[in-house]
Amino acid sequence: MNAGTHPEPFQAALGLARAGYRVEYVSGSQVSSRSVIGRVLRLLKVGNSRVLQVPTNVRLRIKTRGLQAELCYLVRRRFGSDSQLESLRKRTTIVERFASKRIARTRDRMIVVAQNSCADVAFSATSTDDFRVLMQPIINDRSLVDILDQDAASSPHWSYALQYPNRELSDEDRRLLLAGAVVAGSNFVAKRLSEYFDGPILVSNYASVSEGIEATVRRRAGEGRLRVLFAGQVNQRKGIGYAVEACARLHSQVELVVVGPIGARMRAELSRYSNVNVRGPVSREMLTNEYREAHVLLLPSLAEGFALVGVEAMQTGLPCIVTENTGLSDVVADGLSGFVVPTADSSAIADVLSRICNDDELLARVSSAATLAVSHLTWTLFGDDVARGIDEISRAYWASLAQNSAPEQ
CATH class of the missing domain: 3.40.50.2000 (Glycogen Phosphorylase B;)
Incomplete structure (x- = not known):
């Protein structure tokens, strides 16, 4: 699930679908290109981050509260007194409630993969049999606070421009406690996260969302700047x-x-x-x-x-x-x-x-x-890497559950 427009949760969903999993992707601000809304947005040339392109050979169900959540967000920003942060939080809440209801109604054993911004409610709705995967696109908040505090002390002149996280650190602690594995976009994120999370961390670098970019070799012209x-x-x-x-x-x-x-x-x-x-x-x-x-x-x-x-x-x-x-x-x-x-x-x-x-x-x-x-970085590679890692770790998790629940001989 993904409350925003980050590309990596959707690409992980595609990877799991290609690996043979039955996948349902829950989004708060994205729609399928095959849907009526998606076709309208494509005609209006709305950004690619909001309209998801699902390959015809991939079976992937997209359940969205995109229209409801996005309309609520836009109305609050335009006519209400909410700040942008408050509006975003309310949009996320709509997605979390929808996802938690679907999780609670599902009796099959599940793998729940959630972006860090919307994992709290989704993870809480799961059972012990479900395997929970947290997608961590940026350094974890506790590490971030440590780094920013150090910089504020060493460079006080620029401290007014430090951007501290606007989330409760206890929320992050709870997410990490519930997660069975974490997907990190770089070794830097994994290294800092390992100080607070002792489970498996999958590292797979992201790809660029840009297309059709032509490369040119940079050279300086004369003695200019x-x-x-x-x-x-x-x-x-x-x-x-x-x-x-x-x-x-x-x-x-x-x-x-x-x-x-x-x-x-x-x-x-x-x-x-x-x-x-x-x-x-x-x-x-x-x-x-x-x-x-x-x-x-x-x-x-x-x-x-x-x-x-x-x-x-x-x-x-x-x-x-x-x-x-x-x-x-x-x-x-x-x-x-x-x-x-x-x-x-x-x-x-x-x-x-x-x-x-x-x-x-x-x-x-x-x-x-x-x-x-960076020529090797593709979203297909990312999705397949993540799917492979989740498959391996979740199987080990369920094997451990089965072993622990087996009656003693």
Whole structure:
């Protein structure tokens, strides 16, 4: 089940269906392309994340409360007094209640796979015979709080822009207690999660949702500035402070282009830097254009899951400078297909940018390798990997239940 539009739960459902499981996918804001609503949305050219394409050779039932949940969400946002967070929570509640009723009515033994944002109610509705799988797209909240607290202490100037989780930590504890396994998008997420969860953790890297992207090798034209792109929410969890400080050290050698949602205080802060160009939120098409015009993508995040913006950039031939905490060190080989720097270290970022500025061949060499490094990432591979892992672990779980319930001889 999935209350939002994250692609990985649906791809896991497809993988399980291909593996022969009878699968029902419960969604709160997505509909099948075969449904009437899905056909209308396709005609209106609504984003692909809301209309699910089910291959004709895959048997998968989609049960959605998408229309009801989405209408409630839009009405509350437009005419009500709810904040966006409150509206999202109410949309999630509609999905959870629907899913829990279906789970409670089902007498067969089940595998319940749920996104972390909507797993609480669904897991609570299961029985001991059911196997519960939690999909964890980003680092777990307790680890995230630890990382953000450390950064607030070491970089107090940027602490106002730290993005703390808005969920109760006890809710996460309960989900992990009920889960029989967790699906993580990167080894970084798995490593931090293993401090709080002692069950099996399946690691499978996500794929990009972009299609038809043409890769071009990046080269610097003459002696112009190195164009560095920062794409994402403009806050300190994404490491914006370290990006700005690194580029300020090189000043006239680089231009930092900042793309993504940004608050008024942060916009005012960045306006003090002459080599920082704030673009703000852009469309998908405009973001693709930014990829093409940039020399390198800078992702200095303090905590992510598996930063898909980096995968998309690498598909275009745009090399990335990433921290291990982005999860992208799973696919970025330092100095070969990109650059991996320590977290919260603007000096290390500046050193890499300086190397690129002073080595005409380095950028082209790494750019060529970047595209190849992510060429194996497909949603089919992700879905099949997850299905294989869930099948193996759930069978072991049920075998253990059978053994423990068998009468002693």
